[in-house]
Amino acid sequence: MGGPVSSGSVSRARLREVVAREVRALLRSDVDDDPIGDLDDETVALLTAMAELDEESGVEGRAWNPAEHKRWPKGHPQGGKFRSMVELLKMAIANHDGKGDPFQHFNREQLRKAAKARGITLKRGEGKDSIAARLLADLGGAPSKEKATVPPKAAKKAATPASPPASAIPGVTLERIQQIFGDTPDAYGVNLNGERIGHIHGNEADPHSEWMPFRQANARWRLRNPGAKPSKEAAIKELVDSYGARPRGPASAPQAGASSGAVKTDREKFLDRLIPQDTPSVARELEIKRIVEEKLNGQYAGLTVKVTSVGADRDVVHLEARIFDDQGKSVGEIERQFSRAEDGTLRAYHMYLKLNPDVQGQGFAQAWNGHLENWYRDSGVGSIHVGANIDVGGYAWARQGFDFESWATADGVAGRLKWRITQHATRYDTDQIAAAREMIDRMRLPFDDPRFPTAYEVSETGRKPGQGRNDFWPGKDAMLGSSWNGIKPVPTSGAPTVS
């Protein structure tokens, strides 16, 4: 049931509307009175789009106020992305002419929440198509081509429920979809596990098409649900087959932008195909989110990672995730970004990882970053980038194979090294000071000179045999707490490296 209504900031008309809905709801025994719960970014984008269409058509006061549900504010790395999703949704709704389904990429639960957030009373168990139709009917000013000339209020009365969505997969029968996904209540909304299926593009037999991750996700779901059809054995075979599948026939022709250099395997091209080469559609962005979730959600050293937000734009995919303990309590946060550089190489940016003290020391960071690096290795990422600027990371990243990204960032560390041996000279012996001076000289060389030191060599400057955790030497002192941008190359899958 709806919560208390404050009359301080709402119009009388809206208050009457809300009260009337509450009364109608109370009088109905089959009303869906489950709480709305949290709204995800996609649902908020949908509600924002509908609210703005209302406003543009002059419809007054809705129960859901977009100003109270802001996402990705200005200054956030994804600032503006939320806006583009809203604009695309507005366009899809506004151009809706009674055919197809402008909400086809939303699942039933998202539409249910959106409808309830707009104050629409739903029947318990009401189907997705019906909810979609009621959302469209509730959208007083949605300016479809025919409605554009009708006054908003009249348009609201004249609005008719949308016809059921047409098949989203040309040439593929509903029967075949159900064979693949099990007895899905909604062929392209959600499967029985509530996981988004979305709009599937391409030829089912083409491993480059979007069918493959869907088949994998569904096969995994059936493994967890042995009673489902088809059998567990069939699900295993389907999962194995989907990973082992190779391009066949003309459907597997290389995609635009992926043809430079040597022929790459399916896995090596994976992230190249995932990162959009142009501004993605809402559908594509939702698909990217689903794929990222599938790749990264999971357990790492006893903690669970769940991707909470994915934003995609031309040449970039940005994600945020939360870390949960075995009780389901949120114990940390992660932020990562994948991008395509101007030269076409793929880069992974490790931007942020925060873990509550009570779950530290269990190997999570090692397990999580190890998983990512394996994924990068298989997916064609050329380098990992960090901002080695948090406390001990300034020293420790260098041991892991991260190097200075540029001469400028190395020069900052050279300055710290010089400062250390001049301001804290009594801390070191003459050999350590001589080693530091030699290192500073090498850091004055051109950045591409083979004698220019690696970050690791700088970090170990002046270290004496046996020195460790409780000891100090010029290189360690200079890099602890330092701020430098690090780059670590990623080997291509199976490529030989120096040992």
Place this chain on the structure above:
Amino acid sequence: MTPERRAKLLALGELHDQWVARKLPSAPFDPESRPDSKDYNQHYVDLDSDDDEFHRQAMAIVRGES
């Protein structure tokens, strides 16, 4: 990044991965010793290391002696 430098860094990264895999199960975890280090948990294996062998092998790699 030159191919030679890239190869050295890849080898250093591999050496580090193998070293962490060996050291992680028995690495001391003592955040109290560094109360101001927000990222101690990510790097404690490196930070609390007294391992000359890793240092010797790592230096050989970056100096091109391997």
